[in-house]
Amino acid sequence: MLDTAMVQLGDAALSSPIVIEGYRDAGEPASQLLQARSRALLVSQYLENHLQIEQRNIGVVSMKSTPPAGMGHQTWDGICIVTINRR
Numbered sequence: 049m050l051d052t053a054m055v056q057l058g059d060a061a062l063s064s065p066i067v068i069e070g071y072r073d074a075g076e077p078a079s080q081l082l083q084a085r086s087r088a089l090l091v092s093q094y095l096e097n098h099l100q101i102e103q104r105n106i107g108v109v110s111m112k113s114t115p116p117a118g119m120g121h122q123t124w125d126g127i128c129i130v131t132i133n134r135r
Contacts, residue, residue: 050094061099071115071126088127095131105132 050068054061068091088108095101107130115121 050091051098054099066095066129066131068129068131069126084127088129091127091129095129101131106130107132 057064057066070087070091085108092103092106092108095106096103109128109130115123115126
């Protein structure tokens with residue numbers, strides 16, 4: 049999914065801030081945090097290796113277990129990754 053999104057963004061992926069959010073149906077809160085953090089680290093490594101975005105320009109946040117209204121889920125866990133591309 050990231051490869052497809054990066055192709056669609058083209059040069060904007062390298063010159064504009066990027067926000068990546070990912071979610072999964074929830075489990076126990078402690079497990080959610082660990083799994084969200086692990087997934088976020090994998091995505092940040094992907095961005096560093098494939099787009100040469102420096103690690104210092106990537107922020108990672110574990111999301112709460114409450115999804116936005118209207119999503120059809122009562123709980124889930126997620127991550128948010130923000131990049132600020134400085135070239």
